[in-house]
Amino acid sequence: MTVLWMIxxxxxMVAVLLVLxxxxxxxxxxxxxxxxxxxLTTLILVVGAEMVISGHTRxxxxxxxxxxxxxxxxxxxxxxxxxxxxxxxxxxxEEGSDVR
Amino acid sequence: MTAVEQRARVTLRQKLPLLLALVIxxxxxxxxxxxxxxxxxxVVSLGVTRAFYLPxxxxxxxxxxxxxxxxxxxxxxxxxxxxxxxxxxxxGPRSRHESALVKVDLHTRSDFILTGTALAVSLVPGSIVVxxxxxxxxxxxxxxxxxxxAQVEKARAHVLSLERSLLxxxxxxxxxxxxxx
Amino acid sequence: xxxxxxxxxxxxxxxxxLLIVAALLTLAAAIGLLRFPDPxxxxxxxxxxxxxxxxxxxxxIALSARSATVLLLLIPVVxxxxxxxxxxxxxxGRAGYRNGDFxxxxxxxxxxxxxxxxxxxxxxxxxxxxxxxxxxxxxPRGAGS
Numbered sequence: 496m497t498v499l500w501m502i503x504x505x506x507x508m509v510a511v512l513l514v515l516x517x518x519x520x521x522x523x524x525x526x527x528x529x530x531x532x533x534x535l536t537t538l539i540l541v542v543g544a545e546m547v548i549s550g551h552t553r554x555x556x557x558x559x560x561x562x563x564x565x566x567x568x569x570x571x572x573x574x575x576x577x578x579x580x581x582x583x584x585x586x587x588x589e590e591g592s593d594v595r
Numbered sequence: 596m597t598a599v600e601q602r603a604r605v606t607l608r609q610k611l612p613l614l615l616a617l618v619i620x621x622x623x624x625x626x627x628x629x630x631x632x633x634x635x636x637x638v639v640s641l642g643v644t645r646a647f648y649l650p651x652x653x654x655x656x657x658x659x660x661x662x663x664x665x666x667x668x669x670x671x672x673x674x675x676x677x678x679x680x681x682x683x684x685x686x687g688p689r690s691r692h693e694s695a696l697v698k699v700d701l702h703t704r705s706d707f708i709l710t711g712t713a714l715a716v717s718l719v720p721g722s723i724v725v726x727x728x729x730x731x732x733x734x735x736x737x738x739x740x741x742x743x744x745a746q747v748e749k750a751r752a753h754v755l756s757l758e759r760s761l762l763x764x765x766x767x768x769x770x771x772x773x774x775x776x
Numbered sequence: 777x778x779x780x781x782x783x784x785x786x787x788x789x790x791x792x793x794l795l796i797v798a799a800l801l802t803l804a805a806a807i808g809l810l811r812f813p814d815p816x817x818x819x820x821x822x823x824x825x826x827x828x829x830x831x832x833x834x835x836x837i838a839l840s841a842r843s844a845t846v847l848l849l850l851i852p853v854v855x856x857x858x859x860x861x862x863x864x865x866x867x868x869g870r871a872g873y874r875n876g877d878f879x880x881x882x883x884x885x886x887x888x889x890x891x892x893x894x895x896x897x898x899x900x901x902x903x904x905x906x907x908x909x910x911x912x913x914x915x916p917r918g919a920g921s
Binding site for chain 3: 529
């Protein structure tokens with residue numbers, strides 16, 4: 496049993512290290528955004544796996560919060576990036592009007 | 596059209612599905628179904644829908660539970676299969692990575708079906724909705740591992756068949772009749 | 777057939793195997809992140825196997841806790857992830873496309889580029905290909921009612 500858990504942990508660790516490589520090397524902001532998204536999802540997975548391994552369920556609220564807020568960072572940065580590089584096809588003045 | 600006018604036209608019937616969903620979510624978050632969670636859930640969801648106002652979603656008025664379960668099952672099944680396909684593509688020998696941006700003109704005119712189809716398309720790995728034209732219900736789908744014009748057509752047909760599945764479960768009668776043949 | 781103890785160990789092993797598969801999917805996502813040629817392709821590798829991985833971990837938790845309440849508590853995790861992952865993928869993908877963060881040479885066809893050019897040339901460049909919920913266009917179609 497412990498062996499299986501250690502295998503899973505080792506694989507996850509290698510995965511996180513690879514994601515970190517992409518996070519650091521970029522090259523574009525979008526790449527880093529994607530990489531940090533993967534990192535966050537991996538964090539949710541690891542929190543869940545830890546509950547299985549230690550046999551408790553106390554971290555479920557943490558998982559819920561992480562899953563619910565994971566979107567915020569990507570959407571905020573994606574919007575910001577799109578706006579900063581003024582895409583000529585979208586009059587950005589209109590974009591603010593959808594928040595009521 | 597001003598926000599005030601829109602607000603006045605929202606009937607309780609239109610708001611009911613959203614309220615119900617929020618109350619159920621509230622009870623799931625607490626993990627218990629008691630009179631207290633139901634009461635607080637109703638209060639919280641009323642407050643949330645008032646504070647964070649959104650234009651009402653127009654449901655079609657038709658809902659077939661059986662075909663909806665079939666739709667969800669199909670999307671989940673495709674998600675499992677395609678997840679492993681993308682994983683194999685990532686690990687496998689370096690081939691020419693070719694993809695395509697496919698324009699899919701959906702049959703539906705409903706925002707709700709458009710959103711549902713876009714969600715389903717995005718959940719199936721290997722396709723991402725890059726751009727949406729809401730006025731003419733067109734999805735621009737980025738599809739991974741496309742190497743020939745035939746595969747472009749396959750990707751397009753796949754999106755349309757997902758839309759068809761959803762229309763069968765939740766589309767209005769006219770739209771379902773239109774794509775039925 | 778099986779004693780309680782055997783059942784327990786079977787469920788535990790099943791849970792541990794699910795964890796390994798989830799970890800492998802994450803690893804595949806990470807490798808895809810490194811090997812795919814352009815940001816749009818990397819987005820594919822990144823977001824989707826993760827959702828399946830999360831589903832597997834949720835099942836593993838329910839298996840190891842063996843309780844319906846826990847499963848009930850975990851449903852919001854899955855629902856949030858299923859609803860939000862496509863949205864963030866779309867937002868990131870759209871930003872990536874509009875910024876030109878992709879290799880045109882890897883695109884076999886680009887049916888969006890032609891439409892964007894057409895839209896830029898016409899009188900009304902915006903609105904037609906944006907998904908804003910602005911009041912002017914929100915209701916008149918009303919297919920359902």
